[in-house]
Amino acid sequence: MKESVLFERVILGSTEEAKDIILQLVNLSAYFCESRIVKNINLAIEKNKVTSIMGPSGCGKTTLIRCINRMHEMSPGGTTKGEILLYGKDINNMNAIEVRKKIGMVFQRPNPFPTMTIYENVIAGFILNGIRLPKNIMDEIVEDSLSKAALWDEVKHNLGKRGIYLSGGQQQRLCIARALAMKPDVLLLDEPTSALDPKATAKIEELIVQLKESVTILIVTHNIAQAARVSDNTAFLYLGELVEYEPTKKLFTIPRDKRTEEYLTGKYG
Amino acid sequence: MSDVLIKKRILKDHLAKLIILAISIIVVVPLVLILGYLIINGLASINLDFITNIPKPVGETGGGILNAILGSGIIILTALILFVPLGIGGGIYVSEFSDTLLSRILRLSIDVLQGTPSIVIGIFTWVICVVPMGRFSALSGSLALGVMVLPIVLKSTEETLKLIPMELREAATALGVPYYRVVLKVVVPAGLKGIASGVLLGTTRISGETAPLLFTAFGNPYMSFNILKPMSSLPLVIYVYATSPYDEWHKLAWGASLILILLVFGINMAARIFFSRRDGR
Ligand SMILES: Nc1ncnc2c1ncn2[C@@H]1O[C@H](COP(=O)(O)OP(=O)(O)OP(=O)(O)O)[C@@H](O)[C@H]1O
Ligand SMILES: [Mg+2]
Numbered sequence: 001m002k003e004s005v006l007f008e009r010v011i012l013g014s015t016e017e018a019k020d021i022i023l024q025l026v027n028l029s030a031y032f033c034e035s036r037i038v039k040n041i042n043l044a045i046e047k048n049k050v051t052s053i054m055g056p057s058g059c060g061k062t063t064l065i066r067c068i069n070r071m072h073e074m075s076p077g078g079t080t081k082g083e084i085l086l087y088g089k090d091i092n093n094m095n096a097i098e099v100r101k102k103i104g105m106v107f108q109r110p111n112p113f114p115t116m117t118i119y120e121n122v123i124a125g126f127i128l129n130g131i132r133l134p135k136n137i138m139d140e141i142v143e144d145s146l147s148k149a150a151l152w153d154e155v156k157h158n159l160g161k162r163g164i165y166l167s168g169g170q171q172q173r174l175c176i177a178r179a180l181a182m183k184p185d186v187l188l189l190d191e192p193t194s195a196l197d198p199k200a201t202a203k204i205e206e207l208i209v210q211l212k213e214s215v216t217i218l219i220v221t222h223n224i225a226q227a228a229r230v231s232d233n234t235a236f237l238y239l240g241e242l243v244e245y246e247p248t249k250k251l252f253t254i255p256r257d258k259r260t261e262e263y264l265t266g267k268y269g
Numbered sequence: 270m271s272d273v274l275i276k277k278r279i280l281k282d283h284l285a286k287l288i289i290l291a292i293s294i295i296v297v298v299p300l301v302l303i304l305g306y307l308i309i310n311g312l313a314s315i316n317l318d319f320i321t322n323i324p325k326p327v328g329e330t331g332g333g334i335l336n337a338i339l340g341s342g343i344i345i346l347t348a349l350i351l352f353v354p355l356g357i358g359g360g361i362y363v364s365e366f367s368d369t370l371l372s373r374i375l376r377l378s379i380d381v382l383q384g385t386p387s388i389v390i391g392i393f394t395w396v397i398c399v400v401p402m403g404r405f406s407a408l409s410g411s412l413a414l415g416v417m418v419l420p421i422v423l424k425s426t427e428e429t430l431k432l433i434p435m436e437l438r439e440a441a442t443a444l445g446v447p448y449y450r451v452v453l454k455v456v457v458p459a460g461l462k463g464i465a466s467g468v469l470l471g472t473t474r475i476s477g478e479t480a481p482l483l484f485t486a487f488g489n490p491y492m493s494f495n496i497l498k499p500m501s502s503l504p505l506v507i508y509v510y511a512t513s514p515y516d517e518w519h520k521l522a523w524g525a526s527l528i529l530i531l532l533v534f535g536i537n538m539a540a541r542i543f544f545s546r547r548d549g550r
Contacts, residue, residue, distance in 0.1 A: 101445035
């Protein structure tokens, strides 16, 4: 199995400049019962960068990132092999609850809690875990998270309204705020804009670029232009295999693999 | 398309609408008849005395059914307090762990229980509760009614929770919420309305049951608040009064029936208003 260049550089220590690696996938495979969906992936994610995972529909992007916060094991028949190192520690040896607090996730379709207000949705991670915080601290977290998610100005007078009454794009930003409120180290975004119109998409893309100062972002997308716009590094996945992993600029200008090139030129759709 | 064809379609459309209208009317007719008959016959016996007094001995006119109204309330409430938690808990278990052996057994027994005639449940309760206790009691009546309400609550809880979207659980799980908390704080609250309507359905269902109470709560012409003693209830007084030979008592039976219907109707309405208000927040 061929490993990506960046990975080799990092692991073998032959880098010109040392890369700050937060997350490392080592020989990661993911299964649904017997069928192997993600195949022996090696990938090193740089801290405070945006990494996009690109590939045709059904190639295993969602499955891959669901391994990273141990959601994959929740699916019926879902198992993994290999290691996922967060700061060098295998998350499979950590408590799943702890992992999910450090590695937040935003789903393809906005999913705010229907019984909760906007305010409650933002601090849902605390409410649902039974963590009681003083009112002023909660207020702070809510305002801070909503501001980071570029939603504060739109909802600050309606915090008591139910989250599901927002527009689709606002709901998705609410979900981002909800994830940010837990102060994760890594944020996984699974096609966060696929259900949104271009304007809402632009807003979220802008947001992603801003967010990387405080959090490492892994974004799944099958929108090539989006990967080019927001990400520093891009991984191209095909039929469960990692075909190519490069700095985005490089991958888009001189793809090494023929399959990458074909995907970029629209051969797989 | 030709004009004739279009006209034909419009005609068919009208015809279909007419048929549906006719069917709806046929469905509503029995309900209206029952209600109308009850109002005509029952209204005459209902007055303030009727709902604030207890029955008078045979031969005397007047008397009321306050003891039966309160008795019904106590018996039903006790049944709900004892069995609704069981039903909801069981429903959560069956929907969350639907493939376990226990779930299969539970589901089967609940189906059997739901199909059991209420008179059988009454006799069963008599055997396991009234006989050992040595006397009829409101509590045994509550047990019998509780056994009837259990399957309704359990099944509606299961059906409701199964419809809660997976995405909601995942949203909570991804925030680092432990499984049991996801179920209790996200899944159950999201299904609260369905669960509550199951409880309501069960309540209205058991509030008219007579057979399970005949050998359990038994009835009581006096006011009683002791659930370990026999107690009156609306269906029981309706049964006793309606089958008695006295005209005066027949009137009371009509009055009690109307009260029972009004109470059931009232509970339903109140719940509807409550839920629609909660939703519109
Ligand atoms: N719950 C499941 N059980 C069994 N197989 C599954 C399950 N979920 C996904 N798969 C299979 O795993 C493969 C990868 O699915 P995945 O959702 O990871 O693809 P994806 O790259 O995210 O696609 P898309 O771009 O359409 O979202 C698919 O072939 C799919 O059939
Ligand atoms: Mg996907």
